[in-house]
Amino acid sequence: MPIALAYFYWYYFEMTKDILRIFQGYLRYWVFFFSIKQTFRSLFSPWKMMDDPQKGNLMAEIFETAINSLISRAIGFVMRLFLLSFFFAIEAITIVVGVSLFVIWIFMPIILIWIIIYSFTKINV
Amino acid sequence: MFNLTRTRAYQAILSEPLFKMNKAVKGISFAIFSVSLATYIFYAFAKESGSWILPIISLFFSIMIISITIDSFYDSFVRKGRDKKRLEEVLDDPSKDRNLADYIDLETAKIFFNSLTSYRESSVSSSSLLFNLINSKDRRMLHILSRLMLSRDYIKDRISASKSENVIPCDEIVMEAIKTSVKRGGDRVSEGDLFCALSFLEPNMKKLLVELSIKREDIENVNWWGESIMRRIEFFNKFWEYDNLIRTGSVGGDWAAGWTPTLDRYSVQWTSIVGGRGYEEIVGYKEEVEMLEDALAKKGSKNALIVGEIGSGRKNIVHSVIKKSFSQQSFPEINNKKFIEIDLISLTSSLDSVEKAESAITACFNEAIRAGNIILIINNLQEFIDVQKAGVIDISGILLPYLNNSRLQLICITTYGGLHQKLEGKPGILQAFTKIEIKGMTEQDTLLLLESKSMQMESEYKKFISYQALKEIIIMTGRYISTPLPEKATSLLEDVFSFYSNKEDYVIDAKVVDDVLTKKIEIPVGALDVKEKNLLLEMENELHTRVVGQHDAIKDISAALRRARSGVQTRKGPMGSFLFLGPTGVGKTETAKALADIYFGSEEKLIRLDMSEFQRVEDIPRLMGSETQEGILTTKVRETPFSLVLLDEIEKAYPDILNLFLQVLDEGYLNDNYGQKVSFLNTIVIATSNAGYQIILESVKNGKGGEEIKEELLNNIFEKGLFRPEFINRFDSTVVFRSLTEEELLQIAGLQLEKLKKRLAEKEIKFIVSDELKRRIVELSYNPSFGAREMKRVIQDKVEDSLAQAFLADKIQNGATIEIDPEQFYVLIQNPE
Structure with missing residues (x-):
């Protein structure tokens, strides 16, 4: 393959593949960084397992244990919800940036050539 | 076939001036872009119209971007030659007609380009190729030459001086280089692979390397080393790759895990230790790592018992699993877990009663189970099972109920001694574990480990270590230290750097390794120095200054020592082994003492055992050791491995004791009561006996000569069953001491x-x-x-x-x-x- 043709092959085939791979990598990375799998799996779990085990059979103790568990789970849920919100926000930004970069990449040669021609005309003027 | 002109690399070489020009364009456009942007910003601050600059900014910005993409194309595509053709297919079907020039990278193609007289030629002068290769500024070649301590100028002078013109077909060279590249897992032939091939095919280079004692595998190993460094640098530079990104760690992974206050107080976090080292690649033990992962992830009890000698790399296996857990490359049951060792020693020492300690240990186990994200480790398990010492707790009772709990993941580490003496007596505990035996690392893997560690130490100590020094560490530790790899090698590497840190010389070579090891084990290692060579050559004269007569005996002993120390001797076993036969009082012991003094430097290096004290079967433990006492022989030889072992009156020893010495004389090792090897490889073993002495007295009276007396004596010994022939045969020499004139x-x-x-x-x-x-x-x-x-x-x-x-x-x-x-x-x- 002639070098000039190889350049376009590299640009539109190899680099496009790389960009998509890196984009996918970043999407996976945020899933890892925010521990999404564990977070979803433990969405309603008590915060740091802070639910005291049931001490006895008396109704009062059972009620107290249930309340503790509920509060702990509520705390856990709220914290995890914050984490998930951050994750979704960053993931959305990543998608937007990634798609934009991808589109720019695809059209970049045309854009650049147009800019060069346009700049020359403006300079001449 | 080899046709350089029909490759992309050839086109790249021809268009290289254009790519160089592109670099200049990139630089210039960046400069103009920066200046014009700065000017525009200046105008903006000055509240003046700078709109006339905008077209210039946009023009040079565009040119700069185009130049950057062309540059990137050159670096990632042209130079690396990303091609679908696999190197392995060449070796799978060598007879197929293909252009081997397609399988070389750009730098190697340039070497051929500069060496071929015509680009359509398919043969090349090997010295011209080598010359251009040596002159290459590529980092791979610089690395190979420096690590092997090869001087570029010296090689060039030798090639120029030889004046012979060897022309070799290019495809033969490339084929040889492809074999090297495939061995190291490369996808293209690089300059290092070409150098390996030429070291084999270029006659002058081959001769030079033989003179310098450099083998082809040494060049391949250094090439491999250089390539792995370059791969790691490339990998770390690509910060955007997923495997690099995840090194930052994660957030929120342990929010569902419980608190562990007791465990936090009495634990060591292995995850942090491994993380602090940047989760570096651990070499070797692939099978053992997989076994550990399987043990921790299986259904039912998830306990693993790692068994191996100290220094065999047991912890490295856990570190490998920690790395995989961190980067989520292991099973779900192992990913994102914390690996925590219960520090039982600090726990028991900080609590003042056994009950409190037991309660704390139980709390640790409960917290680990409750947290759900912890894998517990107990190091040196044998120290805490069946304990006889005061102040150390026995955890076997506490451990048992937890072992069958599938929510606990436990890794225990122990030795073979601990396994046999403590754990095999507790089948309830042992059955709950998956046993993983560690035999130690191979020499090749240890070399890779040393290469990796030496890079860190070089930057710390500001020294440079040659490949030959690393190889010397592997060889010498294998020869003189009987514990398993890799620890003895890594420990010696640290000692070498530490010893050399305050010296002015920058380069650490093999001689430094020998000097450090000699100091460490008190055995002269490595090449013989002038003093020792002279001593060995004059051994007879030296011995005769103390021993009168007995010329045949002294001649035999001196010859055996010369064979052993010069490296000519092929059998294993001690440096020398002799059986002295003769009447009492004729110089047998005196000869042994003289030898100890002359060769080992002092009579204190003589380990003397009167074998008449070991006439019963109950005396064997006194020699070898037992649970209640140290072995006289094994302890002394372990403490003084470079010594002379004198076994006086050996015919009086219990027969089974003679059988023990068969292994010593054959293999040079003895296993003590703990199953640990005691090495006799650096000893001289002398056994004395006056069995059959009457034969000697009679024969001398009858005027018989040396060999005749010896034959008669040995026949007499065999007839009377005093010694078995297989015992006598194991000695290097049976020396007859005749009565004195x-x-x-x-x-x-x-x-x-x-x-x-x-x-x-x-x-x-x-x-x-x-x-x-x-x-x-x-x-x-x-x-x-x-x-x-x-x-x-x-x-x-x-x-x-x-x-x-x-x-x-x-x-x-x-x-x-x-x-x-x-x-x-x-x-x-x-x-x-």
């Missing part, structure tokens, strides 16, 4: 009296030893059955006793000259005036 006895008398003379000279008393005195002593002391042993007694009774009386009676003053009357043995004194 009168002349020899006179010499011995002279030597003994000379010792007395020296002692008196220290008191400034001159002692004249007359020939008559010597003859008289020989006359009184000579007994064929007892040899010269009586002589000491006679000198003591007759000479020393008289002298003692004279001293006590103040008859002898300082500066006196004395003589002993040979008839009556009274002291003739001439005091100074």
Whole structure:
């Protein structure tokens, strides 16, 4: 393959593949960084397992244990919800940036050539 | 086929001036873009119209971006040659007609380009190719040459001086290089692979490398090393890759995990330790790592018992799993877990009662189970099972109920000794574990580990270590230290750097390794120095300064030592092993003492055992050791591995003890009661016996010669069953000491009296030893059955006793000259005036 043709092959085939791979990598990375799998799996779990085990059979103790568990789970849920919100926000930004970069990449040669021609005309003027 | 012109690399080489020009365009456009942007910003601050600059900014910005993409195209595509053609297919089907030039990278193609007289040529002058390769500025070649301590100029001079023109077909060279590249897992032939091929095919280079003791595998190993460094640098530079991104860690992974207050107080976090090292790649142990992962992830009890000797790399296996857990490359049951060791020693030492300690340990286990994201580790499990010592807790009772809990993941580490002595007696505990045995790392993997560690140490100590030094570490530790790899090698590497840190020299070579190891184990290692070489060549003369007569015996011993130390000897076992046969008092023990003094530097390096003390089966534990006592032989040899072991009167030992020595003489090792190997490889073993001495006395009387006496003696020994033939055969030499002649006895008398003379000279008393005195002593002391042993007694009774009386009676003053009357043995004194 002639070098000039190889350049376009590299640009539109190899680099496009790389960009998509890196984009996918970043999407996976945020899933890892925010521990999404564990977070979803433990969405309603008590915060740091802070639910005291049931001490006895008396109704009062059972009620107290249930309340503790509920509060702990509520705390856990709220914290995890914050984490998930951050994750979704960053993931959305990543998608937007990634798609934009991808589109720019695809059209970049045309854009650049147009800019060069346009700049020359403006300079001449 | 090899046709360079039909490759993309050739096109790249031809268009290289354009790519160089592109780099210049990139630089210039960046400069103009920066300046114009700065000008625009300046105008903006000055509130003036800078809109005329905008077209310039956009123009040069666009040119810069285009240049950057072209540059990137050159670096990632043209130079690396990303091609679908696999190297392995060449080796799978070598007969297929293909252009081998397609399989070389750009830098290697340039070497061929510069070496071929015509680009359509398919053969090349090997010296021209080598010349261009050596001159290459590529980092791979620089690395190979520097690590192997090869001087570029020296190689060039040697090639130029040879004047021979060897023309080799290019496809033969490339094929050879492809084999090297495939071995290291490469996807293209690089300059390092080409250098490996030429070291094999280029005659002058081959000759030079033989002279420098550099083998092809050494070049391949260094090439491999360089390539792995470059791959790691490339990998770390690509910060955007997923595997790099995840090194930052994660957030929120342990929010569902419980608190562990007790465990936090008495634990060591292995995850943090491994993380602190950047989760570096751990070498080797692939199978063992997989076994550990399987054990921790299986259904039911998830406990693993890692068994191996200290220094065999047991912790490295856990570190590998930690790395995989961190980067989520392991099973879900292992990913994102924390690996925590319960520090039982600090726990028991900080709590003042056994009950509190047991309660704390139970709390640790409960917290780990409850947290749900912890894998517990207990190191040196054998120290805490069946404990006899005060102040150390026995956890076997606490451990048992938890082992069958599938929510607990536990890794225990122990030794073979611990397994056999403590755990095999507790089947309830042992059955709950998956046993993973670690035999130690291979030499090749240890070399990779040393290469990796040496890079860190070089930057820390600001030194450079040659490949030969690393290889020397592997060879010498294998030869002189019997513990398993890799720890003995990594420990020596650290010692070498630490020893050399305050020296001015920058380069650490093999000699430095030998010097450090010699100091460490007190055995002279490595090449013989001049002093030792002279000693070995003059061994007979040296021994004769202390031993009278026995020329055949001394000749045998000297020859055996020369063979052992020069590296000519092919059998394993001790440096030398001898069986001294002969009557009592003829110099057997004296020869052994002389050898210890001359060769090992001191008579203290003589380990002497009177085998008549080991005549019963109950005496075996005294030699080898037992649970309640250390072995006399095994302990002494372990403490002084470079020594002479003298087994006196070996015929009196219990027969099973002789069988033990068969292994020592054959393999050079003995297993003590703990199953640990004790090495005899750096000892000389001498056994003495006066079995069949009557044969020697008779034969000498009948005027028989050396070999005849020996044959008769050995036949007699075998007939009477005193020693088995297979025992005698294992010695390097059976040396017959014959009875002493009168002349020899006179010499011995002279030597003994000379010792007395020296002692008196220290008191400034001159002692004249007359020939008559010597003859008289020989006359009184000579007994064929007892040899010269009586002589000491006679000198003591007759000479020393008289002298003692004279001293006590103040008859002898300082500066006196004395003589002993040979008839009556009274002291003739001439005091100074």
